[in-house]
Amino acid sequence: MNDSIKVFAPATVANVVCGYDVLGFAVNQPGDEVIMRLTGGKGISISKITGDDGKLPLDPDKNTVSASVQHYLNHIGKPDTGIDIELHKKMPIGSGLGSSSASTVAGLFAVNTLFDNLLTNRELVPFAMKGEELACGYGHADNVAPALMGGFVLIRSYEPLDIISLPFPEDMHAAVVYPEVDVPTKDARQMIRSKVLLKDAVTQWGNVAGLVSGLFLKDYDLIGRSMTDILVEPTRSILIPDFAVMKSIALESGAIGFGISGSGPSVFALTRDADIARTITAKLQQHLKNLNINSLSFVSEVNKKGPIILD
Known part of the structure; x- marks a missing residue:
């Protein structure tokens, strides 16, 4: 198992006009980057955030990336794992392009990869939704699902969560x-x-x-x-x-x-x-x-x- 990784996760366009909270798609640019390291100690720390103009919290309990990663660690039975996170914002905050989603998804993909992909990207969606809940008060999936899975995504149902990947014209x-x-x-x-x-x-x-x-x-x-x-x-x-x-x-x-x-x-x-x-x-x-x-x-x-x- 590697002890460090660098991940990019893409921005997303949610709603796609008529599909409020149920449709979204991912784009190649912009996006966010996360560098994650296993420290050998206990608990999650955020050592650096760049590109946010000081807006985002370094407190791991209040940051969407670390909070989602903690949910993942709890789920796999390793809640005290020592992890350090660097978050590099490559996209504007509050842009409507899934800024919090891209950060959260990068963090979850990174930790899941460090633990040998115990879950599929689709299975990571509920953990990413926890980050969205922290960011805007509601755990919607129309940003995080396409950011994790790529392409166009339909959230047919939230309870139970039912996510469908949609085809689309190749040249679009x-x-x-x-x-x-x-x-x-x-x-x-x-x-x-x-x-x-x-x-x-x-x-x-x-x-x-x-x-x-x-x-x-x-x-x-x-x-x-x-x-x-x-x-x-x-x-x-x-x-x-x-x-x-x-x-x-x-x-x-x-x-x-x-x-x-x-x-x-x-x-x-x-x-x-x-x-x-x-x-x-x-x-x-x-x-x-x-x-x-x-x-x-x-x-x-x-x-x-x-x-x-x-x-």
């Missing part, structure tokens, strides 16, 4: 733009209505089913017309500068569909190829620059691997 790309404005996940979740009209729910069910069907059929037109959300996007989009204008820009530039990534403020478009994705990110960034808003952009195919070991 994501154009992701992160406007540097603050939209805390907890606040964004609290804005969502707790009750919806039955006719709205029926519309939403049809769109989720249409999106899943479109992915299976590799039918870009069906995917695009299913990427409509009448329950969450109308409220959350208020927090994102010029959301409607950006959506129009993306769709007019060839996007299949456009929406909010997770709780925002990041937005994303699905496209047929990388060139269209690059065109869209350039136009969206220019529009935000005209509003005096800084932004970051990422163009990626759908990540098929999930976390990987780095040399």
Whole structure:
């Protein structure tokens, strides 16, 4: 058994417009890195965090990575194992791209690898959900499941947990733009209505089913017309500068569909190829620059691997 490892875990786009808390997919960039070492002592320590501007706790009881790793160690009957963690944030916190998820997944994949892969990546999902619960008060899986398993993922049920990997068109790309404005996940979740009209729910069910069907059929037109959300996007989009204008820009530039990534403020478009994705990110960034808003952009195919070991 090795005593140290370095792992990268990818960012994710949760909800995919109409699938609130039940759909998500992984992208190749950005992501987070964890270096983990077995110390021979007792208990978990976090010796270093970079890239977080001092926002994340070094206290192992309060950090999503260490908390999830502790749950894993308890499960395998080695609760007092000595582990040191370095967390290197390579993506913005509070971006809507699964920042806490990427860190947590990297940590869990690292510890599971150090213990000779006692669990599959799918079996690690409940432990990662514990990290999400610590980060935003609710243990959802639409970030952690695709980050662990790669690809597009459907969470059919939470109790019991039932996760399905979905096929998707091989050439599909994501154009992701992160406007540097603050939209805390907890606040964004609290804005969502707790009750919806039955006719709205029926519309939403049809769109989720249409999106899943479109992915299976590799039918870009069906995917695009299913990427409509009448329950969450109308409220959350208020927090994102010029959301409607950006959506129009993306769709007019060839996007299949456009929406909010997770709780925002990041937005994303699905496209047929990388060139269209690059065109869209350039136009969206220019529009935000005209509003005096800084932004970051990422163009990626759908990540098929999930976390990987780095040399």
